[in-house]
Amino acid sequence: MASRLLFSSLRQVQKLQKACIHGRSRIGNREVVGFGFNGQYSYQDRIDFPMPAIRFKESTPDIVALREKEKGDWRKLTLEEKKALYRASFCMTFTEMNAPTGEWKSIIGIACVLISIGIWVFILERLFVYKELPTSFSEESKKAQLKRMIDLRVNPIEGISSKFDYEKGEWK
Structure with a gap:
């Protein structure tokens, strides 16, 4: 019984490893353009590793036509076509990745709420739980x-x- 469970779990792990390494079924018809982070077919916008393994968007006929046009002279491409090519390959620019998110506001708010709850608990314990000092x-x-x-x-x-x-x- 235990050996059967062990072998079935090992088979599942092997299937997961194959899915991670040969994950073509998970990426659709996106183009693989490099090794990527840790050699997996995944897309991540990262400042420390700006070269994802796959393109951001799947290949559509419009994007394929732009890629063919891209192989020629870049001066013939309009600014909108260059932006469309960039957005097909990447989700965000470095400026967008570095932009502040405002997350600190929610962290400060949650911290203030938790501190006030703690103060109220302390006050209520002093009033109703603790006895008078000897x-x-x-x-x-x-x-x-x-x-x-x-x-x-x-x-x-x-x-x-x-x-x-x-x-x-x-x-x-």
Whole structure:
């Protein structure tokens, strides 16, 4: 049972690998123009790797006619034809890829919402969950505890009692 499951999963992995390497069925009739990123037939607009393996658009009769015209003198091509050829090969220009998306606004907004939710949770916990502080947290109790520690000479070598001058009755 386990071996049959292992072999069937290995067959599926091999099929996926073949689909990635020989993925002609997935790209339609787009023209393969290079090795691409990692040798796969995929299109990605990337600044660090500006040479995709396939063209952006599938070949239509208009684009095929423009490609034939492209093989001749480029001065005979109009600006619109040059742009159409570029858009058939690439989705975005470098300027469009580098353009700001405004994504930072949503990130800041979500962060502010989460921070405000956290503050409200803290306030509600302080009001309804936590009990009152014990009396030992009051200033009088802290002073009384410090006086008692000095009177008992707690940790006289390096501690709080070492910073008190017992002859003068004041802090050093």
